Amino acid sequence: MKQIEPAVVFPAAALAIAGVAFAVLAGDQAELAFSAVRGWITHHLGWVYSVGVGAFLVGAFVVALSDWGRIRLGPQDSEPEYKFVPWFAMLFSAGMGIGLMFFAVAEPMTHFLTAPYAEAETREAAQQAMVLTFFHWGVHAWAVYAIVGLSLAYFAFRHGLPLTIRSALYPLIGERIYGPIGHAVDVLAILGTLFGVATSLGYGVTQINAGLNALFGIGVSVEIQIALIAVITLIATTSVLAGLDAGIRRLSVFNLGLAAALLVFVLIAGPTLFLISAWVQNIGEYISSLATLTFNVDAYGDGVWINDWTLFYWGWWISWSPFVGMFIARISRGRTIREFILGTLLGPTLFTFAWMTIYGNSALQVALADAAAPLVEVVRSGDTPLALFAFLDTLPFASITSVAAILLVTTFFVTSSDSGSLVKATLASGGSLTSPLWQRVLWAVLEGLVAAVLLLAGGLAALQSATIAAALPFTLVIILAFIGLVRAWSMETARRAGVKTAVQLPVSGVAVPWRVRLKLMFARPDSKEVAAWISGTAAPAFAEVAAEMETLGLTGKVESEGDEARLTVGHETGPDFVYGVVLKTYPGKHPETEPARAEVFLSDGGRHYDVFGYTSVQLIRDLLRHYERHRQWMHHLNR
Numbered sequence: 001m002k003q004i005e006p007a008v009v010f011p012a013a014a015l016a017i018a019g020v021a022f023a024v025l026a027g028d029q030a031e032l033a034f035s036a037v038r039g040w041i042t043h044h045l046g047w048v049y050s051v052g053v054g055a056f057l058v059g060a061f062v063v064a065l066s067d068w069g070r071i072r073l074g075p076q077d078s079e080p081e082y083k084f085v086p087w088f089a090m091l092f093s094a095g096m097g098i099g100l101m102f103f104a105v106a107e108p109m110t111h112f113l114t115a116p117y118a119e120a121e122t123r124e125a126a127q128q129a130m131v132l133t134f135f136h137w138g139v140h141a142w143a144v145y146a147i148v149g150l151s152l153a154y155f156a157f158r159h160g161l162p163l164t165i166r167s168a169l170y171p172l173i174g175e176r177i178y179g180p181i182g183h184a185v186d187v188l189a190i191l192g193t194l195f196g197v198a199t200s201l202g203y204g205v206t207q208i209n210a211g212l213n214a215l216f217g218i219g220v221s222v223e224i225q226i227a228l229i230a231v232i233t234l235i236a237t238t239s240v241l242a243g244l245d246a247g248i249r250r251l252s253v254f255n256l257g258l259a260a261a262l263l264v265f266v267l268i269a270g271p272t273l274f275l276i277s278a279w280v281q282n283i284g285e286y287i288s289s290l291a292t293l294t295f296n297v298d299a300y301g302d303g304v305w306i307n308d309w310t311l312f313y314w315g316w317w318i319s320w321s322p323f324v325g326m327f328i329a330r331i332s333r334g335r336t337i338r339e340f341i342l343g344t345l346l347g348p349t350l351f352t353f354a355w356m357t358i359y360g361n362s363a364l365q366v367a368l369a370d371a372a373a374p375l376v377e378v379v380r381s382g383d384t385p386l387a388l389f390a391f392l393d394t395l396p397f398a399s400i401t402s403v404a405a406i407l408l409v410t411t412f413f414v415t416s417s418d419s420g421s422l423v424k425a426t427l428a429s430g431g432s433l434t435s436p437l438w439q440r441v442l443w444a445v446l447e448g449l450v451a452a453v454l455l456l457a458g459g460l461a462a463l464q465s466a467t468i469a470a471a472l473p474f475t476l477v478i479i480l481a482f483i484g485l486v487r488a489w490s491m492e493t494a495r496r497a498g499v500k501t502a503v504q505l506p507v508s509g510v511a512v513p514w515r516v517r518l519k520l521m522f523a524r525p526d527s528k529e530v531a532a533w534i535s536g537t538a539a540p541a542f543a544e545v546a547a548e549m550e551t552l553g554l555t556g557k558v559e560s561e562g563d564e565a566r567l568t569v570g571h572e573t574g575p576d577f578v579y580g581v582v583l584k585t586y587p588g589k590h591p592e593t594e595p596a597r598a599e600v601f602l603s604d605g606g607r608h609y610d611v612f613g614y615t616s617v618q619l620i621r622d623l624l625r626h627y628e629r630h631r632q633w634m635h636h637l638n639r
Contacts, residue, residue, distance in 0.1 A: 004439070005430040007183040012190040012428070019195065019466065020450055024457040034465035041472055042307040042315070047297045049314040052475045054294040057143035059482060060150075060341050068489045069338030073150075074157040075605030078334040082249070084343070087335075089252040091328040092348045093415040099137070100259075100355050101409045102207055106387040107133050108360035109379040112367060116305040121371060126364040127285065130278070133356050134286040135293045136310065139349050141317040144478065146344045148325025150337065151481040154488065157333045158604070162431025165189040165322055168481035171488050185477060186427050189322035192474065193427075194443075195467050196320050197420040198450040204413050205229055205455075210385035211406040215399060226452045232410060233448030236417035240440045248422070251415050258408050262401065263358055269395045270362040279357040286353075318471035321478065326423045363391045417447055491575075523613060524595035527563075530583045530612055534565050534598060538581045541616040542567040545623060566601075567623065574634035578603035579623045581611060602626060 023030045042049075063069065072078055080087070111129035118125045151168035161167035166182030173181060205228040212218040239251055267275055298306040332340050367376045375390040392401045421444040425435035428443075525533075539560040546556030546567060555570040566580025584599045598612040600622070611619060 004436075005183075005186070005428060007180075008186045008190065008430075009428045011183070012187045012194075015187065015191055016194055016450070019191070020453060023454055023462045023466075026462075028458075031462035031465065034462045034469065038315075038465045038469040039307070041469055042311040043303060045472060046303070046307060046311045048472065048475060049311050049318070050295055050297050052479060053140050053144060053314050053317075056147045056478065056482070057140055057294070060143045060146050060345060063150075063485075063489075064338050064341035064345075068492070069336060069341070071154075071337050071489065071492055072158070072334065072605075073153040073329075073332055073337065073340060074334050075601075077601075077606040077608060078157075080332075080334040080339075082331055085256075086249050086253055087331055088343070088347050089256040090249055090331050090415075090419070091324075091344065092351065093248075093252040093255045093412060093419075100352060101388060101405065101412060102204065102385070103133075103137070104356055104359035104388065105363045105375075105391045106379060106384040107136070108356070109363055109367065109375070109387060110384075112364055113376070113380055121367070123368065126361075126368060129364065130282045130357065130360055131285045131289060132293075132309075133360055134282055134353055135289075136313045137352050137356060138286065139345050140294070140314070142345045142348055144317045144321045145324045145328060146341050147478055147482050147485075148321040149328040149332065149344065150340060151329075151485055152326055153329035153332050153340070154337070154485060156329065156431065159488075163326070163330065164427055164431040165326065165477070167431070168477075169484055171484035172480055188470070188474060188477075189326070190424050190427050192319050192467065192470060193323035193420050193424050194447060194450065196323060197416055198447050198454065199467065201229060201232065201413060201417060201447065201451040202455045204409065205232070205451075207385040207388070208406055208409055210383075211389050211402055211409070214386060214389045214393075215402050215406075222456060225455055229448050229452045229455070232413050232417065233445060235410075236414045236421065236448075237441055237444045239414060239418040240421050240444050241437065248415060248419055251411060251418075255408065255411050255415060258404060258411070259355070262404055262408065263355055265397075265401060266358050266362060266395065270358065271365060274365070275358050275361055278361045279354060282357055282361075283353060312468060315468035315471040318475055318478070319467045321474070323420050323423050326426065327419045330422070330426070359388075359391065363387075366391070366394050417444060420447060525612055527583060527585060527596040530596040530598050531563050533612055534563065534581055534583060535560060537614070537616055538598070538611075538619060539565040541619045542579075542623075544616070545620055569627070571634065575630075576603065577627055577630045579626055581619075582606075600626075 026033070082090070108126075108129045111132050112125050113120055115122075115125035115128055116132075118128050148165075148168070152163055152165065155161040155167040155170055156163040159170075161170055161177075164182075164186050165188075166177040166185045169182070169185065170177050176182070202225075205225040208228055209218070209220050209225050212224075213220050218224060239248060242250075293310075296306065296310075297303070328344060335343070363375060366373050370376070373394075375387070375394060378386050378390040388405060389402050392398050392405060395401065418440075421440050422435070424443040425439040426432060428439055429435040539558060542556075542558045542560075542565060546558050546569075549556040549569060557568045557570070559566050559568070563583035564580060566578060569577040571577070578601075580601050581598045582601055584597045585595075586597075596612075597610040600607045600609055600611055611622060614622070
């Protein structure tokens with residue numbers, strides 16, 4: 001296991017220190033400088049964000065519904081590492097959870113009070129507010145995450161490349177991903193993850209502080225917020241120490257359960273039938289206006305609202321995509337591309353829409369009924385951290401639900417922090433799936449320190465603007481990654497075409513006699529017999545083929561262990577060919593009576609048929625049959 005990747009860690013650390021120092025020492029000047037850069041990008045190149053995000057969304061759905069959707073993120077016989085509910089809970093908690101707590105009430109209410117395309121504080125403004133909120137929190141954000149996550153999971157789990165951002169560029173630059181270009185991409189990913197989570201942590205504690213102030217009268221101050229950061233960092237570090245399964249997975253499932261409980265409570269306590277109807281209509285309005293909103297860059301207007309809201313969100317999602325994309329890739333081994341894309345796009349989006357409708361529409365109903373309600377005044381004054389708690393005050397059991405909301409905000413932050421620490425540790429150790437524990441702890445602590453220093457010095461806003469501006473070059477990285485995916489999937493298509501069109505080699509006199517094969521079907525060898533056959537028949541047969549291939553100018557390598565033997569044939573102009581047999585057992589109710597099998601596997605996974613009992617010649621014929629298909633595949637690739 002690689003402990004550290006020096007060419008990534010040291011530049012990332014130096015740039016992180018420099019960025020924090022500039023934000024702290026320059027103060028207001030840093031914020032003005034970064035805001036100016038962000039403003040110039042959104043004004044002149046905002047269309048790049050809109051076109052890019054729109055293309056990612058269309059591309060994701062096309063791929064999911066195509067034949068490529070059947071490809072697995074791993075060997076073709078692999079199974080998902082996590083069941084659906086834990087998987088969904090983890091990707092949702094890391095990618096979107098905390099934002100829903102902050103913006104579910106604040107954003108619809110803000111659009112309602114300052115409607116960009118309707119008369120403010122009307123029913124038309126309320127309807128438009130929900131559509132715009134859906135637009136910013138819907139499938140576009142998850143399409144960005146899905147493309148990045150898919151690139152990483154595919155190349156890491158199916159082709160054995162490191163689980164790092166650089167691997168997504170392998171089809172385009174090849175082995176150069178291990179050089180300066182790859183190092184630079186991973187450095188950007190670490191910085192984006194570190195600063196993105198740190199700034200969110202810094203802003204999020206303001207909401208927790210506001211809730212504690214409303215409930216218990218605890219003062220609102222930077223000192224209190226730094227103490228909250230310390231507590232969250234301590235909990236996140238504990239979760240990191242517990243590991244992915246015991247820490248992040250369990251905490252994410254808890255988050256999802258508590259969020260669902262709060263959601264159901266507000267649904268029942270609020271105007272239930274109206275909210276159900278509103279959810280259906282909101283989705284319909286969202287779908288009908290999807291194309292118009294996606295490619296609206298306000299070319300005929302001043303672009304202020306688009307820049308402040310839509311392009312800000314696109315930049316924010318893109319800047320977070322290395323973190324969230326890599327995390328959902330880490331937990332998605334074994335799923336098909338179709339499961340991955342549709343699960344990532346539709347599952348969290350529908351839950352988000354339900355959450356936004358139940359909270360947002362309920363708050364809008366309060367505003368429509370009383371324009372001077374405390375909730376309206378809180379949002380009108382710009383005190384958005386208090387918006388959620390002001391809304392909960394309009395429902396029964398406000399003190400209980402507010403405590404639950406504070407707890408949920410905190411645990412959402414913890415899952416974001418520890419999953420971010422896992423991602424940075426993976427990048428810093430060259431893509432190791434079991435990165436060193438000390439590194440994960442180090443990144444978790446560093447995240448909290450960066451957030452605390454910037455909060456104390458007032459540099460969070462500057463760093464947030466810089467992070468959004470940095471999304472522009474990473475948009476190019478995602479586009480290149482998607483092009484690389486398409487090239488790789490085209491190779492998969494060529495492989496299948498080779499299998500379908502390959503001609504079986506005519507080797508006379510070696511067909512398996514049907515009576516012998518029938519007897520073998522009912523044979524019940526134990527593990528020792530199969531292991532002996534692998535070492536005594538399969539491995540020598542592979543060595544014989546390798547020796548013959550050497551005379552033809554090919555390089556054949558035979559590897560043999562107790563329960564596995566394989567032949568690898570290298571090719572300069574195409575992928576290596578792998579054919580092997582491995583001992584497999586499938587214990588049932590009576591494992592002591594279950595027979596062992598010698599199953600064939602190729603480079604893309606197992607074939608699940610048994611060749612135990614084949615003679616050397618029969619096994620070689622089967623090997624050559626697959627090799628002929630491999631040659632046919634390379635022919636398709638090189639045409």
